[in-house]
Amino acid sequence: MNKIDIRNFNLYYGNFQALINVNLSIEKRMVTALIGPSGCGKSTLLRSLNRMNDLIEGVKVSGEVKIDDRNIYENGLDLIQLRKKVGMVFQRPNPFPLSIFDNIAYGPRLHGISKKIRLQAEVEHALERVHLWDDLKDRLNRYALNLSLEQQQRLCIARLLAVTPDVVLMDEPCSALDPVSTAKVEELIYELKKHYTIVIVTHNMQQAARVSDKTGVMLLGELIEYGETADIFTKPADKRTEDYITGRFG
Amino acid sequence: MKISPQAKEKIAFLVLGIATCLVLIPVFVIIFILMEKGAQAISWEFLTAKPRMGMRAGGIFPAIVGTVYLVLGTVTAALPLGLFAAIYLVEYAKGNWLTRMVEVAIVNLAGVPSVVYGLFGMGLFVIFMKLGTSILAGSLTLAIMILPVIITASREALSTVPQSFREVSRALGVSKWQTIWHVVLPNAISGILTGTILGVSRAAGETAPILFTAAAFYLPKLPQSIFDQCMALPYHLYVLSTQVPNVNPKIQYGTALVLVGLVFFTNLVAIIIRARFRARKQW
Ligand SMILES: Nc1ncnc2c1ncn2[C@@H]1O[C@H](COP(=O)(O)OP(=O)(O)OP(=O)(O)O)[C@@H](O)[C@H]1O
Ligand SMILES: [Mg+2]
Numbered sequence: 001m002n003k004i005d006i007r008n009f010n011l012y013y014g015n016f017q018a019l020i021n022v023n024l025s026i027e028k029r030m031v032t033a034l035i036g037p038s039g040c041g042k043s044t045l046l047r048s049l050n051r052m053n054d055l056i057e058g059v060k061v062s063g064e065v066k067i068d069d070r071n072i073y074e075n076g077l078d079l080i081q082l083r084k085k086v087g088m089v090f091q092r093p094n095p096f097p098l099s100i101f102d103n104i105a106y107g108p109r110l111h112g113i114s115k116k117i118r119l120q121a122e123v124e125h126a127l128e129r130v131h132l133w134d135d136l137k138d139r140l141n142r143y144a145l146n147l148s149l150e151q152q153q154r155l156c157i158a159r160l161l162a163v164t165p166d167v168v169l170m171d172e173p174c175s176a177l178d179p180v181s182t183a184k185v186e187e188l189i190y191e192l193k194k195h196y197t198i199v200i201v202t203h204n205m206q207q208a209a210r211v212s213d214k215t216g217v218m219l220l221g222e223l224i225e226y227g228e229t230a231d232i233f234t235k236p237a238d239k240r241t242e243d244y245i246t247g248r249f250g
Numbered sequence: 251m252k253i254s255p256q257a258k259e260k261i262a263f264l265v266l267g268i269a270t271c272l273v274l275i276p277v278f279v280i281i282f283i284l285m286e287k288g289a290q291a292i293s294w295e296f297l298t299a300k301p302r303m304g305m306r307a308g309g310i311f312p313a314i315v316g317t318v319y320l321v322l323g324t325v326t327a328a329l330p331l332g333l334f335a336a337i338y339l340v341e342y343a344k345g346n347w348l349t350r351m352v353e354v355a356i357v358n359l360a361g362v363p364s365v366v367y368g369l370f371g372m373g374l375f376v377i378f379m380k381l382g383t384s385i386l387a388g389s390l391t392l393a394i395m396i397l398p399v400i401i402t403a404s405r406e407a408l409s410t411v412p413q414s415f416r417e418v419s420r421a422l423g424v425s426k427w428q429t430i431w432h433v434v435l436p437n438a439i440s441g442i443l444t445g446t447i448l449g450v451s452r453a454a455g456e457t458a459p460i461l462f463t464a465a466a467f468y469l470p471k472l473p474q475s476i477f478d479q480c481m482a483l484p485y486h487l488y489v490l491s492t493q494v495p496n497v498n499p500k501i502q503y504g505t506a507l508v509l510v511g512l513v514f515f516t517n518l519v520a521i522i523i524r525a526r527f528r529a530r531k532q533w
């Protein structure tokens with residue numbers, strides 16, 4: 001079943017068209033990777049799925065993005081509900097300069113949970129999902145920015161999971177991490193798809209091959225190919241995909 | 251004659267060093283003179299008693315109280331106004347003509363001489379709004395005078411909060427205002443407070459803005475409400491120095507010492523706040 005349906009979607013930054021007639025169906029509880037050379041619009045497409053592009057001045061869109069059969073660009077849509085449902089992990093780990101606990105409790109608190117016991121339960125649950133609970137349970141009051149980068153990125157994922165999204169968008173989540181940490185976070189991504197629909201942007205083709213079920217290849221604002229990850233990497237249909245994968249550009 | 255680079259370096263170093271020392275000299279000379287001539291005047295009585303004998307004896311308690319009231323009134327009025335203006339400018343305003351007008355206004359406001367603020371305050375608050383010569387009118391006048399300082403410092407503080415904090419918060423489904431309140435402000439608070447305190451310490455030392463709006467020559471009673479006049483340290487000093495004949499210079503210097511001490515103390519608080527927050531901040 002499709003969780004997300006993108007139909008004839010165009011996006012403009014002022015006069016510059018960054019996404020050109022994108023059509024893409026993203027399946028529930030799968031990992032979908034978006035790859036493509038720098039500046040082709042991967043982040044833009046990702047940010048269109050939780051309407052983070054709305055924060056940028058001069059952005060115009062046309063077409064539809066349906067999530068659970070509802071067009072998220074329709075008038076009067078509740079952006080707060082949308083962003084609770086479709087969460088995002090950023091390129092650089094970016095915990096707030098707060099304690100570990102307060103970082104994860106941030107979302108739930110602002111969405112109205114104030115009981116200490118419930119917050120504790122949420123924090124524990126979220127940290128367990130990212131396998132930080134055992135390491136950190138005795139020092140939840142420590143300053144989050146003193147954690148290692150990998151732990152910080154996991155913490156950011158946990159902070160997101162604490163607002164109970166269904167869809168998790170990840171924009172090059174491992175690009176600030178070393179190879180060992182990257183491998184561990186990839187493992188985590190693979191696990192998380194049991195519960196979440198994941199869309200991940202990556203520059204790293206091996207990573208796309210390792211973690212994703214489906215892959216979309218983008219070039220200059222267009223989605224040029226989309227299919228099973230295994231097929232994309234072994235028998236691409238589009239000549240340009242082949243060129244990109246074999247490293248002829250990008 | 252050719253001067254070797256090393257010699258040039260030494261000369262430059264010397265010149266810079268001398269310039270730096272020259273900056274320090276007035277500060278130390280002022281403190282030294284005030285201490286030397288005023289320290290003997292400082293006593294428990296001086297700080298806690300009312301002036302006696304046509305202000306030639308007794309203490310300066312009402313003036314200290316008046317200045318404290320004025321300062322508190324000024325912060326209460328200026329901080330919210332300045333902070334909200336800064337939030338608007340940093341977080342909401344688009345780069346249009348209105349924003350640019352506001353920016354120009356702030357810069358110009360900072361350059362207006364303080365006596366002009368005094369006249370403006372008298373016209374607007376004392377006469378037009380019928381607040382009379384009062385703590386309220388004086389505080390409002392001082393507040394307007396220090397608004398540019400508060401707005402500029404707050405803007406600076408708000409814009410140094412990393413954009414990524416705002417993005418993450420919004421991506422978690424938190425509204426813009428909540429994001430400002432729960433993420434941006436807590437991370438900007440040290441800069442905002444520092445700016446506010448520096449502004450306030452300037453307000454504490456100004457005579458001209460309160461001259462026509464709040465300050466009284468001599469009052470037998472302490473002010474009872476914000477609609478009363480008050481005595482104030484800078485004005486009292488002015489009065490002692492120019493309006494009252496045969497005042498013991500000890501009292502004049504003592505008053506100046508208390509005023510400068512108060513200003514230094516507030517600045518010290520600002521420095522401590524900044525240092526403490528900076529130690530915590532790591533982004
Ligand atoms: N805020 C913006 N205003 C104007 N143009 C933008 C903006 N953000 C991105 N663009 C342009 O849109 C195009 C797509 O950018 P996007 O960030 O989506 O690319 P990307 O595929 O994520 O690249 P990268 O791999 O470098 O992250 C680029 O040409 C970029 O210059
Ligand atoms: Mg990108």
